[in-house]
Amino acid sequence: MKQWKRKCRLTVQVQKGQEDALDLSEMRITFRISQATVDNPKFAEIYIYNLSPDTMNRLSGENGFGETGQTVILEAGYDGELDIVFKGQVFQYRRGRDNPTDTWLCILAQSGNNAVNYAVVNKSLPAGMTQQQIRDDLKEEFKKCGVDAGYMCDVSDQGLPRGKTFSGMLRDYVKQFTQTNNTDLVIEDDQAVMIPRGGGNGEPAFVMTPETGLIGMPQLTTEGLKVTCLLNPRLKWGGQVQVDMSRIQTQSFDIGYSGQYVDQPYKDIKSAQGINGFYNIVSVNHSGDTRGDDWYTELVCVGVGSKATPLTGAAIKAVQ
Known part of the structure; x- marks a missing residue:
C-alpha cells in the first residue's frame, strides 16, 4: 500500500432513519478512534472545523441539543485506497472554538449503539440447542439492531443439557455466551466480530x-x-x-x-x-x-x- 497523499471522507446522516447525509470531507477534520477488547464499544471523537452556522444547526440543532442516533461513516487512507475506520451512531454533539476565528463541531459516536445500550432479549432456549445454534441466534438478534455479523468463529457443538430462559439485555446474553465458549466479541463498524480468546480472525498477519x-x-x-x-x-x-x-x-x-x-x-x-x-x-x-x-x-x-x-x-x- 502506498502511504502518501492521505485521504479522508466523512459522511453524517442528517436525520435518523433518512437517506439524506452531508459529506464534510472538504473541511478540516481531526479524529480519534478507539477499539478495546472488552467493556467498551468502538468509539469515535471527531472534530469538524469552521462549519457554516446553517450546517452546524442542521446537524446538531440550534442549541446543540438536536436529535442523536444518526449514522456516521469515517473513511481514511491514501490516494485511491479508502477504507472504513469507523461506522456508528451519534450519541452527542458538542460545539466550541479554539480561538476567536476557529469554531468546531465535535461528534461523539459509538458503534452498535442500539445493540449495546437498548437491545432486549426475551426467549426460551430448548434442551439440546447447541452452542453453534445459539451463536446463529445471536446473529439474528444483532441483525434486529442494525448490526451485521462479521467474522464469528466456530464454537462447540455441545447441546444444552436442559432448557434455558433468557430475559434481559442483549449485552448480558452476549457476555454469558462468550464466557461459556471462551471467546471475545466486539461490535466494530456496526459488525459483530467474535474470535477465540487468545486467537485471531483468520486473516493473514x-x-x-x-x-x-x-x-x-x-x-x-x-x-x-x-x-x-x-x-x-x-x-x-x-x-x-x-x-x-x-x-x-x-x-x-x-x-x-x-x-x-x-x-x-x-x-x-x-x-x-x-x-x-x-x-x-x-x-x-x-x-x-x-x-x-x-x-x-x-x-x-x-x-x-x-x-x-x-x-x-x-x-x-x-x-x-
Whole structure:
C-alpha cells in the first residue's frame, strides 16, 4: 500500500432513519478512534472545523441539543485506497472554538449503539440447542439492531443439557455466551466480530516494518506490545501482525519490593514474545488531522502463544 497523499471522507446522516447525509470531507477534520477488547464499544471523537452556522444547526440543532442516533461513516487512507475506520451512531454533539476565528463541531459516536445500550432479549432456549445454534441466534438478534455479523468463529457443538430462559439485555446474553465458549466479541463498524480468546480472525498477519509504515521501535509493557505506525485501516481488532524481534524494546522492571515478580513476566521478551514474532491485535487506536501531522495507528498486541497477557491499559478498558 502506498502511504502518501492521505485521504479522508466523512459522511453524517442528517436525520435518523433518512437517506439524506452531508459529506464534510472538504473541511478540516481531526479524529480519534478507539477499539478495546472488552467493556467498551468502538468509539469515535471527531472534530469538524469552521462549519457554516446553517450546517452546524442542521446537524446538531440550534442549541446543540438536536436529535442523536444518526449514522456516521469515517473513511481514511491514501490516494485511491479508502477504507472504513469507523461506522456508528451519534450519541452527542458538542460545539466550541479554539480561538476567536476557529469554531468546531465535535461528534461523539459509538458503534452498535442500539445493540449495546437498548437491545432486549426475551426467549426460551430448548434442551439440546447447541452452542453453534445459539451463536446463529445471536446473529439474528444483532441483525434486529442494525448490526451485521462479521467474522464469528466456530464454537462447540455441545447441546444444552436442559432448557434455558433468557430475559434481559442483549449485552448480558452476549457476555454469558462468550464466557461459556471462551471467546471475545466486539461490535466494530456496526459488525459483530467474535474470535477465540487468545486467537485471531483468520486473516493473514500484516508484516510490520518501516517499509509498511512502522514508526519507531515497538515497546513491550505490562499492557502488551505497543506498536505505532502510519494510519492503516486494515489493522483491526482480532487481526495479527508480525514484528521483527530485533526491533522490540523492553521496559525496565519495577525495582520496588511489591512490584518485583509481578510485572516482570509482562516485560520479559522470553515470556511475552510471540512465536516467530507473531502478535494478536487486542486494541486499535486511530488518530488523524487532515490539516496537521497526526495520521497514526497505535496497536496493543499480545504474543501468539505468550504466557503473559496485559494486566491493564487500552486492551482491557480502552484507557491509555
